[in-house]
Amino acid sequence: MRKSRAQKLLFQSFDLDLELREKRLLEEALAEYPELIEERKHLESIYRKALIRKTTSFSPWFVDRTMNRIRSLSNLEKSIDISVGVFLTAFRRVALIASVMVVLILAFNVSTSAESSLASVIGIPNTSMEEMVDPINYFMTE
Numbered sequence: 001m002r003k004s005r006a007q008k009l010l011f012q013s014f015d016l017d018l019e020l021r022e023k024r025l026l027e028e029a030l031a032e033y034p035e036l037i038e039e040r041k042h043l044e045s046i047y048r049k050a051l052i053r054k055t056t057s058f059s060p061w062f063v064d065r066t067m068n069r070i071r072s073l074s075n076l077e078k079s080i081d082i083s084v085g086v087f088l089t090a091f092r093r094v095a096l097i098a099s100v101m102v103v104l105i106l107a108f109n110v111s112t113s114a115e116s117s118l119a120s121v122i123g124i125p126n127t128s129m130e131e132m133v134d135p136i137n138y139f140m141t142e
Helices: 003-015 020-032 034-055 062-112 118-122 129-133 135-141
Strands: none
């Protein structure tokens, strides 16, 4: 048996249960290649250390706490989405009411105004060209 095939069997023996034929081949390879015995001892020590670290890596209920945290964060995002929707609905109502009030005020100004110009309806005073050119004089006369 080649040494590379024997090493593959050695590695597989730690992760999987070998078949009877493969176990026999591995034992023959260990007898044929003494350096594989040293490698096996080294791998056994690594696996033991890995198993010890694996069992102590997470505290109890770690998965449950993590999943609960994920659920609470997703519920928070849903509540934010709901509150934004409520805010937009309320804003639409306020914008509609304000628009109706502006139209009513303009209608009232048109009906009570003596002049029929847009400036008088909106409430902009008529200013002459000289007053526009010299704003300081305009403010002094007021």
